[in-house]
Amino acid sequence: MSHVHIHKHEVKATNLIISIVLNLIITLAQLVGGIISGSLALVSDALHNFSDVISLVFSLVAHKLSRRKASIDHTFGYKRAELIAAFTNAATLIIVAFILIYGAIERFFHPHPIGSDLVIWLALLGIVANGASVLFLKKDADHNLNMKSAYLHLLTDMMASVAVLVGGLLMKFYGWFWVDSLLTILIAIYLIVVGIDLLKSSTKMLMLFTPEEIDIKEIVREVHKIPGAGKLHHIHVWHLNEEELHLEAHLDCAEDIKMSEFNDLLHQIESCLFEKFGINHINIQPEFKKEDPKHFIVQD
Structure with a gap:
């Protein structure tokens, strides 16, 4: 297997630790405040x-x-651990959303007065703390699916806190206590939409599906342009994690060449696949007139 060096974004664990502490503070404050005020949204x-x-x-x-x-x-080490975390985080987003919808529907038909002042102040606390966490993780989220899952959790938290703040103000000045249930349902629907998108992305990587941006037929066309390359077949392309894109394939060489000549050919293929498709791990099995299926995709 060949490995082409790529620059990796260094994710900072410190940002995650700070976000964990902030969210623990918010959780305890909102839970106590929600019980005291009677706010289901809180x-x-x-x-x-x-x-x-x-x-x-x-x-x-x-x-x-x-x-x-x-x-x-x-x-492979534990490089796929972050994909499992992203999948689990997405699943919990969806599960939590349905729990919230159930509680909100029940409360919608049985509304009762809510201590709006406490709701407002705790919502402001949530906005500030989650907003800070979002800023901490924003850069890492652009480069790492695991961090993106954490970032999306925090972003939805911040939006939920904004919604709770608006609801608290409407309850305080207009007495619209049913807004509490409505906001809860809207927050939950957003969680489902975000969670499903993240669940699909992580599932595709865990199942070793061909990345959406990769066209296998285009890969074959580019490799076949290289002098000496015969038929590229039995192809697999997958993400090991966010940073590593792998390809393995069989290459039926045009001529019965020496290993040193194949090394030169392989180097050209590696450069082509990395520069045009970003594939940085390549495993090519050389063949010459071997009797096996020559299709691009062959079921193992």
Whole structure:
């Protein structure tokens, strides 16, 4: 297997730790405040924040694991741990959302007065703390699916806190206590939309699906342009994690060449695939007139 050196964005675990502490503070404050004020939206936001604490801890553990070196028993190391964390975080977003919807519908038909002042102040606390966490993780989220899952959890928390603040103001000045349930449902729907998108992305990587931006037929066309390259077939392309894109394939060489000549050919193929498609791990099995299926995709 060949490896082409790529520049990797260094994710900072410190940002995750700060976000965990901030979310623990918010969770406790909103849970107590929600019980005292009688606000389901505030309790829902606290539940959402608590799920974020668990998700952030999971993301932190996965981040640490992914940096462990490969060994005889773990030849890829723990690089896919962050994909598992992203998948789990997405699933929890969706589960929490349905719990919130159930509680909101029940409360919608049985509204009762809510201590709006406490709701307003705790919503402001949530906006500030989650906003800070979002800023801490924004840069990492652009480069890492695990961090993106944590970032999206925190971003939805901040938006939920904004919604709770608006609801608190409407309850305080207009007495619209049913707004509490409506906001809870809207927050939950947004969680489902975000969670499904992240769940799909992480599932595709875990299932080793061909990345959406990769056109295998175009890869074949480019490789076939290289002098000496015969038929490229039995192709697999997949993400090991966010940073590593792998390809393995069989190459039926045009001529019965020496290994040293194949090394030169392989170097050209590696450069082509990295420059045009960003594939940085390449494993090519050389063949010459071998009797096996020559299709691009062959079921193992």
